[in-house]
Ligand SMILES: Nc1ncnc2c1ncn2[C@@H]1O[C@H](COP(=O)(O)OP(=O)(O)O)[C@@H](O)[C@H]1O
């Protein structure tokens with residue numbers, strides 16, 4: 001077997017022009033495809049990356065004044081497309097005043113509901129009943145950092161006293177997620193504020209007058225849901241709207257257009273690959289086969305000297321595989337050069353992250369395996385021809 | 400000396416559209432170390448007979464083709480064709496071939512070509528390779544590829560290669576046909592001498608009776624049956640008298 005491989009290689013590299021031809025043909029097909037694939041990945045990844053950089057991309061908000069119960073929430077949380085869901089209190093009461101405990105300045109801020117598993121507050125796992133997460137703007141303006149105490153003030157026209165809630169800053173949100181001054185708190189805390197507006201007594205927070213809290217029915221104006229993945233956003237939005245008969249708001253159009261673009265680019269690439277592969281297959285099949293016909297005396301000679309036919313049939317396969325490996329090396333080298341050139345040409349940079357042309361090592365490995373298998377298959381016709389070698393021709397044919 | 404190859408009532412039939420050809424071997428035995436000369440006009444099946452001997456051609460059913468080594472049980476060589484997988488290996492071990500021209504691999508040097516049968520049989524013997532190359536006067540060109548050798552050098556290289564793995568039989572089909580008379584005689588002499596050194600029997604075909612006449616050989620002749628059907632010649636092997644004779 002080693003002998004066979006050695007002989008096949010010796011024969012192959014004596015006819016280096018034939019090797020060069022096949023390597024050039026391989027590289028001529030593989031390099032443009034790699035660049036196309038790389039650009040598709042690079043551009044698509046950049047667009048997807050921009051979308052995924054903000055968890056709010058996956059967010060669906062119910063619109064208008066609806067009525068949701070904790071049972072509704074539990075149902076939605078059970079859907080497999082849902083990564084996180086929370087109820088929302090009335091948006092009328094979204095504004096609070098925030099002050100660092102012991103500090104001077106007070107800032108008006110939007111308060112938004114959160115809970116365990118909320119992607120908006122990741123990497124925080126969740127918020128305790130007296131914990132909040134604050135937006136970077138609010139943190140800067142109040143000089144807050146994780147661990148600081150804050151006071152949250154709420155005033156209502158019909159209430160003689162303001163509600164003051166003490167909380168601890170569990171963390172400051174990463175930049176880019178929420179603009180402006182925002183406090184994120186557990187839905188329980190927001191519900192407390194709503195109860196305050198609605199005139200209920202909250203003795204443990206110093207509000208003694210008002211209706212007893214026990215009379216209050218648990219109903220919420222809205223729901224906020226995060227889809228598990230980009231391609232689940234549109235179906236989830238449809239499902240929410242049909243199930244509850246409500247309108248919802250989400251960035252579905254934007255997400256869908258990027259996904260469609262990706263799919264279309266993928267289809268175009270697949271079509272190109274198919275056409276190129278057909279041409280390449282024809283060229284290789286006839287190339288390898290023609291080579292066996294051309295060197296059949298060599299094969300017949302080896303048969304005469306005692307190499308079994310099945311080994312002779314491996315001769316063109318070994319040569320094809322070596323050619324494939326060489327072709328791949330040249331292709332990836334040229335691809336790197338082309339990619340570097342392309343990056344330079346588009347230096348405005350479509351993306352801040354990563355390259356414009358990107359093929360991951362795992363993808364490169366899969367492509368290499370596919371090419372080797374492809375070339376190996378293309379050599380099977382040649383292998384068949386070699387299998388039919390008649391060693392007697394060495395005695396019979398004139399050179 | 401024990402007979403080494405025995406053929407009896409063995410035949411091959413070729414058919415190609417309305418063309419047909421049949422070869423009959425009533426009796427042929429080749430002893431170890433023997434030198435056999437095969438003559439006959441062109442087209443009488445000399446090459447075909449050598450193919451038959453060299454396990455390159457399926458014989459017609461019914462004949463006898465046996466390998467009788469002195470030290471091992473007899474072996475029926477016609478039975479090999481039912482399981483072809485082993486034929487190539489056995490052929491490689493048992494026989495060395497000197498084709499009419501060339502037969503060297505173009506991508507190996509002369510000495511690599513000579514050593515190749517040893518590598519295929521898994522019996523490397525660099526000493527013998529060197530010895531054969533020197534005896535055949537190829538020392539100075541041993542590192543060259545066949546394309547840089549003269550025809551005479553190529554034939555001598557082919558002789559060296561046929562003997563390199565010490566085969567029991569060397570089959571040489573008109574090995575000197577491409578050479579001028581002087582070189583032809585020299586090459587033939589070298590072939591017999593070198594075969595003597597490796598202990599191989601030689602079966603050599605030639606239509607050149609003068610040339611074969613110069614050597615001491617067991618002679619056989621192929622001749623067409625006079626009464627064959629039209630378009631379907633039958634050639635028959637007969638033992639010939641010693642010395643030159645008319646074809
Ligand atoms: N496929 C075939 N069908 C019929 N006859 C054939 C075929 N191949 C060769 N022959 C005939 O076989 C005969 C023997 O050929 P060959 O062994 O080359 O003779 P030689 O070597 O003595 O010149 C020739 O007459 C040739 O015409």
Ligand SMILES: [Mg+2]
Nearest residue numbers: 445446447572
């Ligand atoms: Mg002949």
